[in-house]
Amino acid sequence: MPLFNILVLGGDHIGPEVVAEAVKVIRAAEAHPAVSKKNINFNLDFDLLGGQSIDVHGIPLTPQVVEKAKKSHAVLFGAVGGPKWGMTGALRPETSVLDLRKALNCWANIRPCKIPSPGVAKCSPVKESVVKGTDFIVLRENCGGVYFGEKMETADYSHDVWGYHRWEIERIARMAAYLARKHGGATGPSKITSIDKANVLAVCRLWRDAVARVHDDEFPEIPLFNQLSDSLALLMVKNPRSLNGIVLCDNIFGDLFSDEAAAIVGSLGFSPSACLAGIPGGEEKTTGMYEPSHGSAPDLAPNKANPIATIQSAAMMLRYSCDLDFLADAIDDAISIALDDKAARGLEVRTGDIGGAASTTEMGDAVVSAL
Amino acid sequence: MPLFNILVLGGDHIGPEVVAEAVKVIRAAEAHPAVSKKNINFNLDFDLLGGQSIDVHGIPLTPQVVEKAKKSHAVLFGAVGGPKWGMTGALRPETSVLDLRKALNCWANIRPCKIPSPGVAKCSPVKESVVKGTDFIVLRENCGGVYFGEKMETADYSHDVWGYHRWEIERIARMAAYLARKHGGATGPSKITSIDKANVLAVCRLWRDAVARVHDDEFPEIPLFNQLSDSLALLMVKNPRSLNGIVLCDNIFGDLFSDEAAAIVGSLGFSPSACLAGIPGGEEKTTGMYEPSHGSAPDLAPNKANPIATIQSAAMMLRYSCDLDFLADAIDDAISIALDDKAARGLEVRTGDIGGAASTTEMGDAVVSAL
Ligand SMILES: CC(C)[C@H](C(=O)O)[C@@H](O)C(=O)O
Ligand SMILES: CC(C)[C@H](C(=O)O)[C@@H](O)C(=O)O
Numbered sequence: 001m002p003l004f005n006i007l008v009l010g011g012d013h014i015g016p017e018v019v020a021e022a023v024k025v026i027r028a029a030e031a032h033p034a035v036s037k038k039n040i041n042f043n044l045d046f047d048l049l050g051g052q053s054i055d056v057h058g059i060p061l062t063p064q065v066v067e068k069a070k071k072s073h074a075v076l077f078g079a080v081g082g083p084k085w086g087m088t089g090a091l092r093p094e095t096s097v098l099d100l101r102k103a104l105n106c107w108a109n110i111r112p113c114k115i116p117s118p119g120v121a122k123c124s125p126v127k128e129s130v131v132k133g134t135d136f137i138v139l140r141e142n143c144g145g146v147y148f149g150e151k152m153e154t155a156d157y158s159h160d161v162w163g164y165h166r167w168e169i170e171r172i173a174r175m176a177a178y179l180a181r182k183h184g185g186a187t188g189p190s191k192i193t194s195i196d197k198a199n200v201l202a203v204c205r206l207w208r209d210a211v212a213r214v215h216d217d218e219f220p221e222i223p224l225f226n227q228l229s230d231s232l233a234l235l236m237v238k239n240p241r242s243l244n245g246i247v248l249c250d251n252i253f254g255d256l257f258s259d260e261a262a263a264i265v266g267s268l269g270f271s272p273s274a275c276l277a278g279i280p281g282g283e284e285k286t287t288g289m290y291e292p293s294h295g296s297a298p299d300l301a302p303n304k305a306n307p308i309a310t311i312q313s314a315a316m317m318l319r320y321s322c323d324l325d326f327l328a329d330a331i332d333d334a335i336s337i338a339l340d341d342k343a344a345r346g347l348e349v350r351t352g353d354i355g356g357a358a359s360t361t362e363m364g365d366a367v368v369s370a371l
Numbered sequence: 372m373p374l375f376n377i378l379v380l381g382g383d384h385i386g387p388e389v390v391a392e393a394v395k396v397i398r399a400a401e402a403h404p405a406v407s408k409k410n411i412n413f414n415l416d417f418d419l420l421g422g423q424s425i426d427v428h429g430i431p432l433t434p435q436v437v438e439k440a441k442k443s444h445a446v447l448f449g450a451v452g453g454p455k456w457g458m459t460g461a462l463r464p465e466t467s468v469l470d471l472r473k474a475l476n477c478w479a480n481i482r483p484c485k486i487p488s489p490g491v492a493k494c495s496p497v498k499e500s501v502v503k504g505t506d507f508i509v510l511r512e513n514c515g516g517v518y519f520g521e522k523m524e525t526a527d528y529s530h531d532v533w534g535y536h537r538w539e540i541e542r543i544a545r546m547a548a549y550l551a552r553k554h555g556g557a558t559g560p561s562k563i564t565s566i567d568k569a570n571v572l573a574v575c576r577l578w579r580d581a582v583a584r585v586h587d588d589e590f591p592e593i594p595l596f597n598q599l600s601d602s603l604a605l606l607m608v609k610n611p612r613s614l615n616g617i618v619l620c621d622n623i624f625g626d627l628f629s630d631e632a633a634a635i636v637g638s639l640g641f642s643p644s645a646c647l648a649g650i651p652g653g654e655e656k657t658t659g660m661y662e663p664s665h666g667s668a669p670d671l672a673p674n675k676a677n678p679i680a681t682i683q684s685a686a687m688m689l690r691y692s693c694d695l696d697f698l699a700d701a702i703d704d705a706i707s708i709a710l711d712d713k714a715a716r717g718l719e720v721r722t723g724d725i726g727g728a729a730s731t732t733e734m735g736d737a738v739v740s741a742l
Contacts, residue, residue: 094570125497125498125501125608125609125610126496126497126498126608127496127497127498130496146533146571146572147571149530151572151573152534152573153573153576153577155537156536156537156538157534157535157536157537157577158534158535158573158574158576158577159520159532159533159534159535159573159574160532160533160534160572160573160574161530161531161532161533162517162530162531162532162533163523163528163529163530163531164528164529164530165527165528166526166527166528167527197623197626199465200517200518201517201522201531202522202523202524202529202530202531203529203530203531205524205529206524206528206529229626229627230626230627230629230630231630233604233627233628233630233631233634234630234631234633234634234639235634236631236634237496237497237608237631237634237635238496238634239496252568255568255600255601256600256601256604256627257604258601259601259602259604259605260604260605260607260608260631262605263604263605263606263607263608263609264608268605
């Protein structure tokens with residue numbers, strides 16, 4: 001009887017709203033005959049993060065939440081921050097997320113770039129003919145590189161060290177291989193496009209070399225390409241479909257390109273993410289962290305936010321932390337139907353950010369009913 | 372009698388072809404009554420760079436070319452490189468460009484992002500409604516940052532140091548102010564959007580502080596905004612018009628975002644660039660370097676390349692190195708007419724990359740005739 005312990009951290013502003021819809025979808029999935037037959041259960045525990053935690057406990061991330069997170073299979077998280085708590089200073093809600101990712105050692109950040117249903121391709125600023133069929137995953141190394149390098153800060157000179165160890169590159173390259181196989185499915189592994197600026201940066205020459213060696217030794221059958229970071233910035237807009245597969249990035253490149261990818265799909269409301277500390281099914285026990293890529297949108301009126309990215313993140317949780325691909329696929333299908341299936345079921349439910357007028361709860365209900 | 376000494380370096384493959392069209396346009400401009408009346412003359416000297424230079428002299432950049440460049444008002448450059456000379460090794464054509472920029476101390480790289488005429492907005496992968504009216508300049512610091520930081524390279528660990536001195540940031544911020552005034556024209560200065568990742572990187576906190584201080588002290592009337600690099604990656608696709616003005620970047624961000632900007636305008640054939648070693652009209656004598664952002668396209672058949680970016684680069688040369696704005700404007704207008712003015716003059720000349728069938732020389736001739 002598989003029981004999955006999930007820590008749910010709504011966070012601030014729209015965070016709890018969108019997370020509530022994802023919880024609704026998880027509960028509906030659990031009740032589905034195909035699932036209850038297998039006796040799969042989700043044990044959900046709720047706690048505070050970010051500004052809400054500052055208000056109650058005086059700090060944005062309590063040791064109790066860290067402990068609970070470590071004991072869980074997965075953390076489902078909404079968003080934190082808002083004008084009430086400020087953007088600078090020691091007690092920023094934002095630090096809670098980076099600190100929690102660090103505490104869980106989530107070194108792999110996975111951000112899919114895929115139009116969730118053909119009908120919403122028109123929400124993209126990019127032409128439909130260019131964007132349709134786009135289906136790649138930005139895989140970002142999340143615990144190394146210039147984010148965590150030695151820093152020097154003086155009045156007249158500052159620097160950050162952008163460094164990588166070979167083993168850090170190797171483990172993320174192995175994750176890319178895992179994802180390429182999963183993404184390609186029965187048709188064989190998808191290709192991996194590894195991003196660097198090896199014509200200028202020493203750290204990128206090591207990156208390219210380490211990726212190539214682990215590829216040749218361990219997964220030579222997966223097609224591997226190198227792409228310079230500047231030309232990727234161009235290609236992602238010009239021909240995003242040509243990237244279909246896995247786009248493997250270091251920390252800072254991944255930060256940029258996952259946002260560029262979010263622009264391509266048309267709304268941050270369609271950009272889920274997963275943060276993992278190990279390859280799913282591997283030996284170590286790890287906790288995955290799942291969250292929409294958008295922020296807490298303090299200015300948005302209540303019940304107006306698009307919960308799709310959070311529901312997609314919950315589907316990723318079922319896929320990567322619970323090994324329930326069939327359920328994740330079912331949720332992804334339900335999302336597509338809810339957004340798009342006017343003809344067959346009268347459903348074309350969309351929130352304001354994607355040109356509709358539905359509320360957060362209506363959007364969540366539509367996914368549940370499609371499920 | 373103003374005489375401008377211009378060193379013309381065609382380079383390899385399509386380089387000399389596109390440069391020849393720009394030279395044709397300069398010669399036509401010179402012959403124009405409004406110009407000859409003022410006795411303005413261009414003294415053009417031609418030499419080799421890149422692969423051509425390797426073939427003749429054994430090295431991609433000779434000391435003679437460096438000397439000539441330093442004595443010129445400006446260098447007009449095409450593109451270098453090709454399979455004949457390889458992509459790695461010490462004798463790479465590509466090194467000649469970086470070395471020449473370094474020899475001329477060209478610390479400011481200026482890359483406009485503007486659709487050259489309304490009719491070619493449809494060449495953009497981005498929807499016409501999103502891209503129309505886009506008119507910003509990516510200003511990239513070109514001699515510092517992680518490109519030139521200390522490097523460490525070992526088998527198991529490598530790094531680059533991403534550092535800036537305050538004075539390096541200040542001088543590029545002053546260039547941004549110069550460009551904001553020029554870009555805004557009679558309607559007052561355009562805004563400056565300064566890009567950083569100050570929420571993570573120490574070097575970017577110095578960047579933000581140095582830009583703010585020089586702004587407050589020296590050009591408080593110019594609107595200044597800060598934008599995080601990741602959100603810029605998204606915004607540039609989603610709402611490029613909102614960036615109209617100057618987008619001020621450090622070296623590596625500028626490398627990425629000038630390419631993303633080139634994707635927005637639809638063709639590298641519309642992406643000119645200038646590299647300057649000082650603010651035009653300033654006290655030091657400097658040489659500007661002008662070049663299209665595209666490469667040498669070794670695979671393209673002869674007389675098929677789009678010369679527009681090189682002609683635009685020549686116009687930038689007249690603007691920044693020769694103080695001939697009226698002539699630069701006239702060339703930019705002529706480009707727009709040549710591409711687009713089917714109704715009035717029967718001209719709608721376009722090369723293959725932008726959906727036409729014109730040859731390189733036909734495109735150049737059309738600009739000359741429109742001029
Ligand atoms: C908030 C910020 C520190 C963070 C990052 O840069 O990693 C964010 O941009 C992200 O991508 O999750
Ligand atoms: C060729 C390469 C070293 C160069 C750079 O990174 O500066 C190019 O990308 C550019 O933008 O001119």
